[in-house]
Amino acid sequence: xxxxxxxxxxxxxxxxxxxxxxxxxxxxxxxxxxxxxxxxxxxxxxxxxxxxxxxxxxxxxxxxxxxxxxxxxxxxxxxxxxxxxxxxxxxxxxxxxxxxxxxxxxxxxxxxxxxxxxxxxxxxxxxxxxxxxxxxxxxxxxxxxxxxxxxxxxxxxxxxxxxxxxxxxxxxxxxxxxxxxxxxxxxxxxxxxxxxxxxxxxxxxxxxxxxxxxxxxxxxxxxxxxxxxxxxxxxxxxxxxxxxxxxxxxxxxxxxxxxxxxxxxxxxxxxxxxxxxxxxxxxxxxxxxxxxxxxxxxxxxxxxxxxxxxxxxxxxxxxxxxxxxxxxxxxxxxxxxxxxxxxxxxxxxxxxxxxxxxxxxxxxxxxxxxxxxxxxxxxxxxxxxxxxxxxxxxxxxxxxxxxxxxxxxxxxxxx
Numbered sequence: 014x015x016x017x018x019x020x021x022x023x024x025x026x027x028x029x030x031x032x033x034x035x036x037x038x039x040x041x042x043x044x045x046x047x048x049x050x051x052x053x054x055x056x057x058x059x060x061x062x063x064x065x066x067x068x069x070x071x072x073x074x075x076x077x078x079x080x081x082x083x084x085x086x087x088x089x090x091x092x093x094x095x096x097x098x099x100x101x102x103x104x105x106x107x108x109x110x111x112x113x114x115x116x117x118x119x120x121x122x123x124x125x126x127x128x129x130x131x132x133x134x135x136x137x138x139x140x141x142x143x144x145x146x147x148x149x150x151x152x153x154x155x156x157x158x159x160x161x162x163x164x165x166x167x168x169x170x171x172x173x174x175x176x177x178x179x180x181x182x183x184x185x186x187x188x189x190x191x192x193x194x195x196x197x198x199x200x201x202x203x204x205x206x207x208x209x210x211x212x213x214x215x216x217x218x219x220x221x222x223x224x225x226x227x228x229x230x231x232x233x234x235x236x237x238x239x240x241x242x243x244x245x246x247x248x249x250x251x252x253x254x255x256x257x258x259x260x261x262x263x264x265x266x267x268x269x270x271x272x273x274x275x276x277x278x279x280x281x282x283x284x285x286x287x288x289x290x291x292x293x294x295x296x297x298x299x300x301x302x303x304x305x306x307x308x309x310x311x312x313x314x315x316x317x318x319x320x321x322x323x324x325x326x327x328x329x330x331x332x333x334x335x336x337x338x339x340x341x342x343x344x345x346x347x348x349x350x351x352x353x354x355x356x357x358x359x360x361x362x363x364x365x366x367x368x369x370x371x372x373x374x375x376x377x378x379x380x381x382x383x384x385x386x387x388x389x390x391x392x393x394x395x396x397x398x399x400x401x402x403x404x405x406x407x408x409x410x411x412x413x414x415x416x417x418x419x420x421x422x423x424x425x426x427x428x
Contacts, residue, residue, distance in 0.1 A: 057102035094118035384410035
């Protein structure tokens with residue numbers, strides 16, 4: 014059997030006797046907020062063994078047809094539609110209302126025609142290329158010259174090497190063309206990072222404090238004072254506000270204590286200039302400890318001089334009640350009292366006792382048993398509803414109903 018082409022490769026299917034997929038197309042459903050997807054194959058594989066074998070036999074028969082010379086005939090087109098019908102899933106696309114056999118068969122026919130056109134174009138292109146080739150005559154091998162016999166006395170002769178044909182000068186090598194490098198694209202200038210003003214200010218204050226700690230000197234001619242950089246400004250403001258609230262009058266206002274003797278500190282930004290000769294620079298070791306101790310002494314002195322308040326019970330004269338001035342023009346006259354007749358007043362009624370409902374038993378001839386719907390006979394064990402309806406029921410039927418409806422509230426039966 015001659016195989017001219019591969020139908021599985023041309024049609025884009027991978028069918029075998031063990032695996033077949035549905036060849037129909039489906040469109041995904043539209044979901045809210047999600048774009049609709051592209052159409053895709055059905056991908057159903059529920060096919061019988063006979064169907065798989067029949068499809069594989071049709072593909073093998075298509076491979077033995079020379080479509081390049083004969084093209085796609087009407088019979089082959091009908092067989093393509095029949096194969097599309099066999100490869101439709103039985104659960105959905107076998108239905109005539111949803112069948113896509115004609116569309117799939119037409120698509121396969123167009124794919125075979127495109128394959129034939131490409132095959133013919135490649136063969137014509139190959140013939141044209143072969144015709145354009147220049148046939149050169151075959152190269153004959155050169156025969157080596159036969160050495161002639163040497164004449165008498167040739168042994169004393171010196172044989173010079175035979176000169177070959179004049180060598181032609183080689184063409185100069187092409188020099189590599191130096192191409193100027195292309196200019197790089199203009200890079201945008203880097204944008205400065207966001208500046209944290211608060212962090213920068215805090216870092217600047219910290220550096221100033223370190224610089225000023227190194228420039229602390231002792232000068233007796235300058236009055237004692239504590240640099241404000243070593244005291245938290247928020248703490249000082251809060252303490253001064255608290256002391257102002259605690260002062261009872263102007264005479265008892267708080268005054269700062271005198272400076273203790275022996276502490277002479279000055280903040281000099283430039284310790285090498287403007288210093289008297291009797292005040293050399295202090296050693297910076299231990300300056301921070303002395304400053305912190307001085308601040309603690311100031312705080313303790315301020316606490317000692319803070320006024321203390323004590324609660325005392327004194328006999329104060331009773332204050333006269335404050336009576337607002339009356340303005341008759343703005344006073345509103347009270348509304349007149351309208352008497353209500355006594356008969357309109359609702360008198361409480363006495364609580365009536367609940368009515369007692371008396372249920373009477375129905376005769377046995379009126380209704381059958383409301384459970385088994387059988388008439389009553391003499392000698393049977395019969396009970397009746399003493400609470401609501403008064404109907405009769407067999408005792409066995411009532412017991413069976415209670416057993417079956419254990420969880421429900423039985424509203425009728427023997428009470």
